[in-house]
Amino acid sequence: MRLKNKIALVTGAAQGLGAAIARRFADEGATVIVCDMNAEAGNATVAAIEGLGGKACFQLLNVTQEQSWIAAAATVVARFGRLDVLVNNAGINIREPIEEMKEENLDAMLAVNVKGPFLGIKHAIPIMRRGGGGSIINMSSICGLVGHKYTTEAYTITKGAVTLMTKTVGVRYAKDNIRCNSIHPSTVDTPLVQILFQDPKKKEERLGEVPLGRLATELDVANAALYLASDEASFLNGVALPVDGGLTAY
Numbered sequence: 001m002r003l004k005n006k007i008a009l010v011t012g013a014a015q016g017l018g019a020a021i022a023r024r025f026a027d028e029g030a031t032v033i034v035c036d037m038n039a040e041a042g043n044a045t046v047a048a049i050e051g052l053g054g055k056a057c058f059q060l061l062n063v064t065q066e067q068s069w070i071a072a073a074a075t076v077v078a079r080f081g082r083l084d085v086l087v088n089n090a091g092i093n094i095r096e097p098i099e100e101m102k103e104e105n106l107d108a109m110l111a112v113n114v115k116g117p118f119l120g121i122k123h124a125i126p127i128m129r130r131g132g133g134g135s136i137i138n139m140s141s142i143c144g145l146v147g148h149k150y151t152t153e154a155y156t157i158t159k160g161a162v163t164l165m166t167k168t169v170g171v172r173y174a175k176d177n178i179r180c181n182s183i184h185p186s187t188v189d190t191p192l193v194q195i196l197f198q199d200p201k202k203k204e205e206r207l208g209e210v211p212l213g214r215l216a217t218e219l220d221v222a223n224a225a226l227y228l229a230s231d232e233a234s235f236l237n238g239v240a241l242p243v244d245g246g247l248t249a250y
C-alpha cells in the first residue's frame with residue numbers, strides 16, 4: 001500500500017480526474033477527503049470508494065471562497081489531526097478565444113484555476129508543517145507548458161500560473177519537508193472527446209500530435225498523482241510532470 005495511513009484532500013473529486021485520483025489513492029490505503037461543490041456526485045465518489053473497502057468522506061468546498069477553505073481545513077484538523085497530501089485538481093475551461101472572451105468568464109477561470117489552488121496551498125501548509133511535511137500536487141495541463149492551437153489564451157494563463165506557483169511553493173516550503181509538484185496532462189479520454197472524435201479529421205489531427213498516438217486516460221493521470229503523493233517521490237520537488245505521451249517533448 002503506497003499511501004498507507006496518509007490523509008489526502010482532493011478538490012474537484014466529484015467526477016472526472018479528481019474522482020479517479022480519489023479512487024486510486026484510496027486503493028493504496030489513503031483516507032481521502034473528497035471535496036467538491038457538487039455534493040450529490042461527491043457523495044457518489046465516496047460511496048464508490050467505500051464499496052471497494054476504501055476510506056473516504058465528503059466535504060463541501062468551493063475552492064474560490066477563502067471561508068470555504070477555512071471550514072474545510074478546520075474539518076480536516078478536527079477529524080484527522082493531519083494532512084499529508086493536497087491535490088488541487090478542480091478546474092474549469094470556458095472555451096472563448098481572447099477576442100471573444102467575456103470579462104466575467106475570464107474572472108471565473110482565474111478564480112477557480114488560480115485563486116483556488118492558491119487558497120488551498122495557503123490553508124494546507126500550516127497543517128502539513130505541524131504534521132512534519134506533505135505533498136502538494138497541482139493539476140495544470142500541457143497548456144501550462146507550451147502554447148497550443150486547440151486551447152484558449154485564458155486557459156493557458158491559468159495553467160501557466162499554476163506551473164510557476166508550484167515551483168515557488170516547492171522552493172519556499174522545502175524547509176518544512178513540504179514538496180510541491182504539478183501534473184500536465186494532454187487531452188484525457190472522456191465522453192466529450194469521443195463526441196469530437198466522431199469527426200475522423202479531428203481525431204487524426206489530435207492523435208497525430210501525440211508521439212504515443214493516443215489520448216491520456218484518467219488512470220494515467222491518477223497514477224502520476226499517486227507517485228507524486230507517495231514517499232517514492234520524496235526527492236521530487238518543483239517538478240512539472242507531463243502526462244502527455246510525449247506531446248510537449250518536441
Ligand SMILES: NC(=O)c1ccc[n+]([C@@H]2O[C@H](COP(=O)([O-])OP(=O)(O)OC[C@H]3O[C@@H](n4cnc5c(N)ncnc54)[C@H](O)[C@@H]3O)[C@@H](O)[C@H]2O)c1
Nearest residue numbers: 012014015016017036037062063089090091141185187188
Ligand atoms: N480532461 C482533460 O482533458 C484535462 C487535460 C488537462 C488538464 N485537465 C485539468 O484537470 C482538472 C480536472 O479536469 P476534469 O476534466 O476532470 O474536469 P471535470 O469538469 O470533469 O471536473 C471538475 C470538477 O471540479 C468541480 N469544480 C468546479 N468548480 C469548482 C469550485 N469552484 N470548487 C470546487 N469544485 C469545483 C466540478 O464540480 C467537477 O466535479 C482541471 O483542473 C482541468 O483543467 C483536464
